[in-house]
Amino acid sequence: xxxxxxxxxxxxxxxxxxxxxxxxxxxxxxxAWGGLFNSDRQxxxxxxxxxxxxxxxxxxxxxxxxxxxxxxxxxxxxSVYHFHHxxxxxxxxxxxxxxxxxxxKSPDTSDCFKTGLLDWVGEKGIExxxxxxxxDLSKYCIKLLKDEQRQDILRDFACNTTKRLLGHTGKMxxxxxxxxxxxxxxxxxxxxLRSDVADGKIVLSEKHRLNEAERLNIYDEYAQALVGxxxxxxxxxxxxxxxINGLEDCLKKPIESNLQVYNSLENAVRNxxxxxxxxxxxxxxxxxxxxxxxxxxxxxxDMITNTQTKFEAEEDEQKKFDLRSSLDSLKQTKxxxxxxxxxxxxxxxVAPTPLPQPPEVKTPVQVEPVDVNEMVDFLEQxxxxxxxxxxxxxxxxxxxxxxxxxxxx
Numbered sequence: 001x002x003x004x005x006x007x008x009x010x011x012x013x014x015x016x017x018x019x020x021x022x023x024x025x026x027x028x029x030x031x032a033w034g035g036l037f038n039s040d041r042q043x044x045x046x047x048x049x050x051x052x053x054x055x056x057x058x059x060x061x062x063x064x065x066x067x068x069x070x071x072x073x074x075x076x077x078x079s080v081y082h083f084h085h086x087x088x089x090x091x092x093x094x095x096x097x098x099x100x101x102x103x104x105k106s107p108d109t110s111d112c113f114k115t116g117l118l119d120w121v122g123e124k125g126i127e128x129x130x131x132x133x134x135x136d137l138s139k140y141c142i143k144l145l146k147d148e149q150r151q152d153i154l155r156d157f158a159c160n161t162t163k164r165l166l167g168h169t170g171k172m173x174x175x176x177x178x179x180x181x182x183x184x185x186x187x188x189x190x191x192x193l194r195s196d197v198a199d200g201k202i203v204l205s206e207k208h209r210l211n212e213a214e215r216l217n218i219y220d221e222y223a224q225a226l227v228g229x230x231x232x233x234x235x236x237x238x239x240x241x242x243x244i245n246g247l248e249d250c251l252k253k254p255i256e257s258n259l260q261v262y263n264s265l266e267n268a269v270r271n272x273x274x275x276x277x278x279x280x281x282x283x284x285x286x287x288x289x290x291x292x293x294x295x296x297x298x299x300x301x302d303m304i305t306n307t308q309t310k311f312e313a314e315e316d317e318q319k320k321f322d323l324r325s326s327l328d329s330l331k332q333t334k335x336x337x338x339x340x341x342x343x344x345x346x347x348x349x350v351a352p353t354p355l356p357q358p359p360e361v362k363t364p365v366q367v368e369p370v371d372v373n374e375m376v377d378f379l380e381q382x383x384x385x386x387x388x389x390x391x392x393x394x395x396x397x398x399x400x401x402x403x404x405x406x407x408x409x
Contacts, residue, residue: 033066036082051089059090060103064113071112071151080153083116084123097125101137111151114144118157122164129165131172131211138165138218146225148232156239159229162222163246166215173211177204216255223250223257227264237276244268244282248290254354262349265291272303278322280307281329288337292349297341300334375405 032054035047051062063086070079087095103109104117121129121137129137144150144158171190174180179202180193196202226246229235235243244265251261269287272280280303287296307330311323379402383389389398 031062031065033062033082033086034069036066036085037069037079048085048089051086054089054093056090056093056095056099059086059093059095060099062086063090063116064110067110067113067116071110080112080116080119080157083120087116087120088124091124097121097129097133100125101133104137105140111154115151115154115157118154118161122157122161126164126168129168131169131176134165134169134172135214135218138162138169138222141165142218142222142225145222145229152236152239155229156236156242159226159239159246160242163242163249166219166222167249169215170212173208173215174204177208179204216253219250219253220255220257222246223253223255223261226250227257227260230264230268233274235276237278240276241279241282244279244286248286251290252352254352258351262291262351266293269293269296269299272299273306277307277310277326281326281333284330284333288333290349292347294346294348297334297337300330300337304330304334372406376402379405 032047032050035043035050038044038047051059054062063083066082066086067080070082087100100117100121104114104121109117118141126134138161141158141162145155145162147155150158174190174194174197175184180190183193183202184190193202197204223246226243230240230243230247247261247265251258251265255261265286268275269283269291270293272283275283284296284300284303287293287299293299304327307323307327311320311327314320314323379398383398
C-alpha cells in the first residue's frame with residue numbers, strides 16, 4: 001500500500017517552501033509558472049498577471065516548463081491542477097480543444113504535459129468538443145490506458161477522461177435528436193426522456209442507433225483495458241479508484257465483455273485486501289449495490305473488522321485519521337444496505353438488455369424473365385398433351401388464360 005494523504009501534504013508543503021525561496025525574487029517571464037506553486041497568495045496573483053501578458057505559444061511553453069518541473073519529482077504528481085491557471089489564460093488567447101487534442105496526441109508531448117491537458121479537457125475542453133473529436137480522443141485515451149510503459153498518472157487521467165468523453169458523447173447524440181429537442185422544449189426532463197428511450201417509448205433515428213453501436217464497441221474495448229488494469233499490483237489509490245468507477249460504468253452497458261467486467265469486479269470485492277485500503281469503501285458499495293453479491297454484507301463486515309484492527313494498531317496520526325474515515329464510511333454503507341434489504345429484500349444482478357437490432361431485410365429472389373412466346377407455346381402444347389387438364393378445364397377458360405399470359409398479366 002502506498003503512502004497517501006500525509007505524504008502528499010508534506011510533499012506539497014516542502015515544494016511550496018522551496019518555491020517561496022526560489023521564485024520570490026525572479027522577474028517572472030521565462031518561468032512565470034513557478035509563482036503558481038508559491039505559498040504566498042500575492043506571489044501567485046502576480047504570476048497570473050505575468051502569464052496574462054503572454055501569447056498562446058508562450059503560454060504553452062510555460063505549461064511545458066511546469067510539466068517538466070512536476071515530472072522531475074520536485075512536486076507531487078497530482079499537482080497538475082496548476083496547468084489550469086496557464087491553460088485557462090491560454091484559452092483567452094486562442095487556445096482551444098483542437099490545440100489540446102493535437103498536443104495530447106503528439107509524440108513530442110511529455111506524459112506529464114499530456115496529463116495536464118487531459119485534466120483541462122475533462123474540466124473545460126469538454127464543453128466545446130465536437131462529437132467526432134470526443135470519439136477519436138476516447139480511442140486514443142484507451143491506448144494510453146493500456147500502455148503500461150506510460151506514467152501511472154497519465155494512465156489514470158486517460159482512464160477517467162475516457163469515461164467522461166463516452167458519457168458526454170452519449171448525451172450529445174441524444175440531444176441532437178429532433179424528438180428529444182421537442183420534448184425538452186415542452187418541459188420534460190432529460191432523465192425522464194432517457195428512461196422512455198430505454199423502455200422503448202421513444203424511438204430514435206437510425207443515425208442514433210449506429211452511433212450507439214459505435215460507442216458500445218468503444219466501451220467494450222475500454223472495459224477490456226480496465227479488466228487488465230485492475231489486476232496490476234501497487235496501483236495508486238486514485239488510479240485504482242478510477243479503474244473501479246470505469247468498470248462499474250461499463251457494467252451498465254450491453255457490451256460483449258459484460259460478464260468479464262462482472263467477474264473482475266467480483267474478484268476485486270472478494271479479494272479486497274489486494275487493493276488500496278482507501279478503496280475498500282467503494283468495493284463494499286459495489287458488492288452490495290452494483291454486482292449484488294449475496295454475501296456482500298459479510299464481506300463488508302470483514303472489511304470493518306480488518307480496518308478496525310489496523311486503526312487500533314496505527315500510530316501515525318494522519319493514517320489513523322484516514323482509517324477512521326474509512327471505518328465510518330464502511331459502517332454507514334453496511335447499515336444502509338441492511339435497511340434496504342429489510343425493506344425490499346435481496347435482488348440479484350441483472351445484465352443490461354442488449355440494443356434492439358433492426359429488422360432483417362430479406363433480399364428478394366431474383367427471377368429470370370420468361371419469354372412470353374415460349375410460355376404461350378408451352379401452354380398450347382400442354383393442352384394438347386395433358387388429358388387431365390382438358391378434362392378439368394373449359395377450353396374457353398384455358399384460352400383466356402393464354403391471352404392473359406400474352407398481355408403480361
